[in-house]
Amino acid sequence: MLNSDNKRWNFFLFAIPFLIMYTMFFLVPMVMGFWYAFTDWDGMATDYSFVMLDNFIRCFRDERFLHSFAFTFEYSAIYTVAVNLISLLLAVCLVRDNRRNRFLRSVFFAPNVLNLATIGFMWQFILGTLNIGLYRKTGWKIFEISWLNDKNIVLYTVVLVRIWVSAGYNMIIYIAGIQGIDNSIREAAVMDGAYGMGMFRYITLPLIMPAITSGVFLSLINSLKIFPLLMTLTQGGPGYYSESVSLNIYREAFETYRFGYASAKAILFTVVILIITGIQLFFFKKKEDEAV
């Protein structure tokens, strides 16, 4: 009844509205980004010239840019390990469905719905202005810590604030993972005498490995892209010590207006993200094969 012409028309009809917007606002800009990366366009001049690989070569000599990579990697590594450990612990404690746990879960999840820029300046107030005020008043050593202006501390400050925001998010993923475990497996383990830590180590943990893999990669990729939080929490400071790759690229584009150079940086950053995503997909593929 439905001839193939009709089918083709249908396919077209259903796919085209999204594809138009996807092409206009993702595909075309992405291709343009590649194009700009090989030019010296400053964002305003109508003409620009091709500089071939100059922008990319410059990236590797740009100390500030290299530092932003170092900061971002170190931050992401520490954050990813810490947030997943904490959220896994929370999930194990709060996995059972009762009123207390549901309440606690919604408390720990709450910061996730707030705007990161708002969270950034709220914490800047607490760890900066308020902290200094309290030190003046009390003279206590604990308020002497310069959370935001000490090069040796600021990275950990960002990690802490970000954990405060996201621990509840990963907790939810892990709770879903644990609740997804078939109850009969658990019961069988209890019959065999498993309980407490043993139960967790040998039954729960191996079975939620897929959830952990996705939780880890989710936080890793998100933390590599860290941006709005830093705009108000540290503004990349002190100096440009806590400047992330994203913040560095944004500033290169919209503060110094070197669009061509910023595009080259963005492409290098994309390559890094794609490599990590590739590793993630490889992991999942392996997991699926094992399952089969």
Add this chain to the structure above:
Amino acid sequence: MKWKKWALNLLWAALAVLFISPLAIIVINSLKTFQEILLQPAQLPEKLQWGNYVEVYYTTNLPVVFLNTVVIIVVSVAGVIVTASMIGYILSRTKTWLSGALLVLILLSMMVPFQTIMIPIVRVTQIFGMRDKAFALIPIYIGMSGAMAVLLYHGFVKGIPMELEESARMDGCCGLNLYWRIVFPLLKPVTTTVTVLYVLQFWNDITLPLVLLTHKDNTTIALSQLIFYRELVSSRWNLLLAAGVISSIPILIFYLLMQKRIMAGVMEGAVKG
């Protein structure tokens, strides 16, 4: 055993209070004068300065900004639902090399960081004369962040048996008509997930408005936070904190009403995404 349980509950209560205390500190300080904030950081306000909120309300053009944001979110989310569900459905039901290739192409946008398309997006909007128009955000949001919804719909349609559609086709129902009357209602669980996840995402997105909108009167709630910050930090902390609180209230209400759905959506999104 009973006291142990109570001690544990008490411990959790303490942890929850500690966890939420930063927000309480912010609310308390938003009700002080700037003098008080600097000189009496640890005290409660002498007199509650509701005036901070009144001043923020008037000086920051909050009603317009709020309305802007709501309209942008409602239309964008509706747009994502309509376009992403349609393409997700047809890609799932069509088994050709083209549908497979299109899905992979669409998923690409979930991996590429925003910085890569940030500069060209500005150029594209200039070409179309959409720069500085708040409503230009709508098609851009649909295009650049609809991929996750496509993936969710695509996965869900796979699990729906074809019989219902086939019998409807027998009755002469086809094309868009069949889709909206028969298929779309079946997708409701995904539509709910997509709605809550995208409302949160669009409400809090700061990056796109940051590069597109330059006039502070014509902006979104999220971006307005950054603008207040740049204007007020270090000089008027009391106003800045009040602005932070007032702009967080709508999304917190949304969270309180929808928290079950939001958490279910996060679980769903993490499994698929």
